[in-house]
Amino acid sequence: MTTRVPVLISGGGIAGLTAALLLQREGVYPVLVEKHAGLSPQPKARRFNPRSTEVFRLLGLAAEVAEASAPLASFTEVLTGPTLVEARARELSGTMRERRRQQARIPELSPGPNVLCPQAVLEPILRRAAGERGVSVRLGTELVSFAQDDDGVTARLKPAGGEPYELRADYLIAADGARSPIRTALGIPRSGHGHLADNLDLYFRADLTDLAREKPFNLCEITNPVASGAFLSVNGTDRWLFSTADFPDAPTLGDGDWHDVLRIVLGLPDLDVELLSRSPWESAMRVADRFRAGRVFLTGDAAHMMPPMAAAGANTAIADAANLAWKLAAVLAGTAAPTLLDTYHAERHPAGYAIAEASSTVRGHVGDMLAAYLKPESPHDDLLATMFGTQYPEGAFVPDGRAPAPAGHYAPAGRPGTRLPHAWLDAQTSTVDFAGPGLTLLTGPGNDRWTSEARRLGLRQVTVSHPGWLAEVCLPDDGALLLRPDVIIAWHSASATPLADALPRVLGTAPVPA
Template identity: 45%
Template sequence: MVAGCTTYIVNVQSTRECQVLVVGGGLVGLTTALVLRHHGVDVTLVEKRATTSPQPKARRFHVRSMEIFRELGLAETVREAARDLAEHDRMAVGRTLVEARQLPLRHPTGSAGEPIEISPELPCLVAQDVLEPVLRQAAQDAGACVRFRTELTSFAQDADGVRAELHDHRTGRSSQLRASFAVAADGARSPVRSALGIDRSGRGAVGGPNVNVYFHADLSDVVRGREFNLCQLEHPAAPGALASVDGRFRWVFMASGGEVERDWPALLRTVLGVPAPDLEVRSVLPWRPEMLVADRYSDGRVHLAGDAAHVMPPFAALGANTGIADAHNLGWKLAAVLSGEAAPALLDSYDAERRPAGWFAADQSSRRQLDVTAEPDPTLADPFVLAAGGYQYPAGAFADGPVEVEPVTEFAPAGRIATRIPHRWLDPGLSTLDIAGPGWALAVSDDPRRWAANDLPVHRLDADFLAPGEALLIRPDDVIAWRGTDPTAPAEVREKLLAG
């Protein structure tokens, strides 16, 4: 398998070639490259910046993203990088930081209020500027060609592939790269989306302007014993929320109102309630919550992922998490088409599945506010449904026929078609989420030998939601493609889905 930057095929016109070009080296582009390498795809990633994100931005990675990192063999590495915030999952509130108290942690519960385990992984709090270098290194180690300081300046596509013009800011040279497919993970302003003429729809701005003040101050003594993810500070001088970036020295204060030019050191000392003599403001970034989703996720051989496809307010921590799920969905489909296992029509299911999922996440996010004291709104999706990626695809690559609808206002996964397989332990350390990816798998409730003719890994699952004799066909991205009792059906269904 061709992999890494040094093993390019160079043809007579000096055009480099790869199977998939990923544009953008943020969280989503890097995850896309990792998923593609996991499936053995030759991938080149270009990122115009010299470094990964200098801003902490996203910090909360839900269990679904951790499950994807688990499949990629990265969950432990990510958790190790996240160790500074390991005990910071609670919320807090107070007039000032010194007066703040921790709020109780919410745990997932079943219908009778009993605690339940929703995933083999726990959520993870890790700042984006810590996580991105981990993913970048992992992508390189996995054999992706990762080229920072390299900008996509233009592209064109034809029936056979995408021809990209790249500019290397380090050498000042331009070059061409030919790829079978391209993934635009080039962020909210996505030059690729604009070049394709893809519009966005949605509520647009969904709240007033805000500023994020990123600062350094040693507050470890102040927060010790009251560690938090977010602390809502209600001081009238500058109400806002304080986010732990490393829980000791690095912090982001999010204040409403778009005023950048304020005496932030003085205001911060007031809302912290301590002199903090070493306090140093690193940046003040204005931003506005927006809800916008691309009208098409795919155009020929080019597919949008992450913020290029959807932007949403950060109040449900879904922006990056939704993008990581895009990468997981798209990766196996591109790999199946590139290997000839699937027809190109399989890729139509990327838009059919992930665009409604992007709408759902953006809609849910834009109907929430940043208020850590608010009780969950029963008309909105259960936060654990959002965390577990429990969105049921309305159309896509799964079996036809009547589909039982998965509720969203309560966490009640039941192995329904077009949803993520619910987590159950099959053996110590082996979850139902571990049996598919990079390949397909079967989870069966009876004798595995009855299903052997399907030529797929078969796992016996003793679960409350499976009737005797029933089985689930699970796609490489853990989505249930079929459910039934006919032992000859899974292979046929899979073949039909791969044919598009």
């Protein structure tokens, strides 16, 4: 007899693991399969922004992530030079000063920090948490085929060295990477700028502790006649990455050749170097035209492939997972209609496309991207608006009649379809912490009108008395906000739609008026 599960996730990277943990938080226990038994030989993504670390906070993993990112906490410098030894920080332009000013404001706006934590370090934390919390994580198991019908998805799974077997799931999440066999099987086309550059990452071990102590760099642009590109810090002591695009004959070069190249661009001719892995990769922008096909949902790189300069790929994947998990959980629990799942594409496709396009403004390797980013005349978006101020054009929320949030600067006002602003309510508690499980009604201190209403509608109610926060979200003392588990506001009491009518519209159980 074929086993049935609520959700099957194909892919055990950041997107798949985050989706699994968020589903479990909402009371759904998925099965996750990953064809590789071990971790990637490359560090992959490193920068996780506050929107992502807010998710880790909601998952109770903030302390572990902070500990894992501690080795690179002071590695903030961006350098440039012909070699790492000769590299120096660029003179700060007005653009760079503005970016640093914006970065300095992040602690005011989020309980989650910006962290440097290589994916190869973060994934074991997420994997361990998933297993400990009851998620079935099946490593070394590949999804080889699937078929869907009106009632579910039947997947054929193949463990390494074992016999294939079938699993039946209500829904399938494709978190299986940029080449996504699931997306390919569904025949979903992709749009965007396409190919931008071919790159090669050299992941190597070398003791640079003393040099790194002198210049704790996050990124270092290298312009050298032997090889141009960029160095990236992996652990700040003996593990590093050099990314280049200057070697079309790379397959013909052996480890000894690469050792020589690395010594030259490091500027340390006698350094002991060990090449741990080399990984060719394509810089490209390709966004799936559909993030949903029936009972199958695309997340992460399967949905949107983008260049790495804005460090947006993994962060966008986490936002996908946060958006999708609570919706699947609500439909599986019977509290929402299946039509709620249509809002995943409606919300995440325009967001994913915009982020991928913004990440594709420079065509070249990582060094080229970094050089363009550092140019004094380089255009820049408002970092805070980009990170915290995104507004969904339509989806699982009820507009309140106000004009859209400004695109050019961050000005939160509690609009439905935007992220809930952060405020510390005490030394440990942020307003963001009230997101999920399930929907939450946040009320001002004059909450008499809402207590019985929340009880009648089956909503958890939390009273917030912070005057500054209430003003920021345009909420009077007797006002209320409906908060989704992904920290997005679903309804504001300024709306002409009463809460009792708004709730079924958010959950898809009532038609949206024309």
